[in-house]
Amino acid sequence: MQKTKPTHVRYLILLMLFLVTTINYADRATIAIAGSSLQKSLGIDAVTLGYIFSAFGWAYVAGQIPGGWLLDRFGSKKIYALSIFTWSLFTVLQGYVGEFGLSTAIVALFMLRFLVGLAEAPSFPGNARIVAAWFPTSERGTASAIFNSAQYFATVLFAPIMGWIVYTFGWQHVFVVMGGIGIVFSLIWLKVIHSPRNHPSINKAELDHIANNGGMVDMDNDKGKGKSGGPKWDYVKQLLTNRMMLGIYLAQYCINGITYFFLTWFPVYLVQERGMTILKAGFIASLPAICGFIGGVLGGIISDYLLRRGKSLTFARKAPIIGGLLLSTSIVTCNYVDIEWVVVGFMALAFFGKGVGALGWAVMSDASPKQIAGLSGGLFNMFGNIASITTPIVIGYIISSTGSFKWALVFVGANALVAVISYVFIVGEIKRVELKDTPTQGDLPASEAGKLSEAKI
Numbered sequence: 001m002q003k004t005k006p007t008h009v010r011y012l013i014l015l016m017l018f019l020v021t022t023i024n025y026a027d028r029a030t031i032a033i034a035g036s037s038l039q040k041s042l043g044i045d046a047v048t049l050g051y052i053f054s055a056f057g058w059a060y061v062a063g064q065i066p067g068g069w070l071l072d073r074f075g076s077k078k079i080y081a082l083s084i085f086t087w088s089l090f091t092v093l094q095g096y097v098g099e100f101g102l103s104t105a106i107v108a109l110f111m112l113r114f115l116v117g118l119a120e121a122p123s124f125p126g127n128a129r130i131v132a133a134w135f136p137t138s139e140r141g142t143a144s145a146i147f148n149s150a151q152y153f154a155t156v157l158f159a160p161i162m163g164w165i166v167y168t169f170g171w172q173h174v175f176v177v178m179g180g181i182g183i184v185f186s187l188i189w190l191k192v193i194h195s196p197r198n199h200p201s202i203n204k205a206e207l208d209h210i211a212n213n214g215g216m217v218d219m220d221n222d223k224g225k226g227k228s229g230g231p232k233w234d235y236v237k238q239l240l241t242n243r244m245m246l247g248i249y250l251a252q253y254c255i256n257g258i259t260y261f262f263l264t265w266f267p268v269y270l271v272q273e274r275g276m277t278i279l280k281a282g283f284i285a286s287l288p289a290i291c292g293f294i295g296g297v298l299g300g301i302i303s304d305y306l307l308r309r310g311k312s313l314t315f316a317r318k319a320p321i322i323g324g325l326l327l328s329t330s331i332v333t334c335n336y337v338d339i340e341w342v343v344v345g346f347m348a349l350a351f352f353g354k355g356v357g358a359l360g361w362a363v364m365s366d367a368s369p370k371q372i373a374g375l376s377g378g379l380f381n382m383f384g385n386i387a388s389i390t391t392p393i394v395i396g397y398i399i400s401s402t403g404s405f406k407w408a409l410v411f412v413g414a415n416a417l418v419a420v421i422s423y424v425f426i427v428g429e430i431k432r433v434e435l436k437d438t439p440t441q442g443d444l445p446a447s448e449a450g451k452l453s454e455a456k457i
Helices: 009-042 046-062 064-074 076-094 102-120 123-134 137-169 171-192 204-211 233-240 243-272 278-308 313-336 340-357 360-367 370-384 387-402 406-427 446-456
Strands: none
Touching (some): 009 046, 009 076, 009 102, 009 123, 009 137, 009 171, 009 204, 046 102, 046 387, 064 076, 076 123, 076 171, 123 137, 123 360, 123 370, 137 278, 137 340, 137 360, 233 370, 243 278, 243 340, 243 360, 243 387, 278 313, 313 340, 313 406, 340 406, 360 370, 387 406
């Protein structure tokens, strides 16, 4: 009897993750593309713009643990769909802040960016959960690298479009257009995304292939049935006292510091430091992003290739991370060249290196404890995205005090170096964290529960 050929629905799911992450990062970058024009229109100085850039990060960081818990509790499909719809709505509303006076407009813009960050909080933990459910272990490195590389593709695809919109129609319209795209996509998401066992297009051969090779296909089938109604804080404490995890968190913070320079100040750098028009800056910003996209996919492929060649998991993950981040320190060289195409070339090289080294989510797929996949991803993303708060503000102060971007680029390069040091000296061996369950009174036999009560008294 001929065996049934497996379907490939998981690749459709990965395409959806890639597209939603592209929209996610495009919506984050709207403020950067509109930043220079918005500054002139509203009369905002560099420090104030830095705080507005950071508003997203305050809420995004604060929402990580609740967002991860919501995903574990109610499943990826519904929580993610709600996330997409709400962040897109708040993006649209940013286009109307110019209707207010200066002080009100600044407050409104800060608050709307804050709400976008809060709404986007479940996105990357959601990506990680869906990859863990839909992909065998041997495919997760590449799958994680592909959805993560969407952050660069977002700039490649949308930076020129958004630059053209700002140049032709004004900064307000870029928010309305990008937010509208997200609202439409949230409806498509509800139609296409299902858990592996519930997807109407998957056949048994593919389901068995995923389930028998490490895919957590039943992750969402038991949602909401846990004993606890909130985050498991004892589990969180165990992660926060694990040296490997702390090293991973520190490195991710530094890697995201590089990311948020490109997402916030890079277009402003091209306009103010290099004298480009916003239209030209939109197109130029896409060139390093193309290299980042290529590097991002290549990093995952190299890592999985090393694994297949028999290298240890630790070597296979660390080699691309360390090599890529060392390459990204080349951004500092831009301070010593004046020729425009050479500057763009070094920026592209730096972003390519950062892309190769951005394997944090693949490392998390290897290291996250199975009991709290969403919550663990949320904690990782929380620490990493503290950089979304600090980086725009620090760079804003550097520019304000020095009058140029030179030390800002040194700051970005230093982030890459610290990430390398963390992976070399702190992380150690990469392996899955085994959590210990702390027994509660309800879990113990009657005799033991009585002793526990007496001890508490």
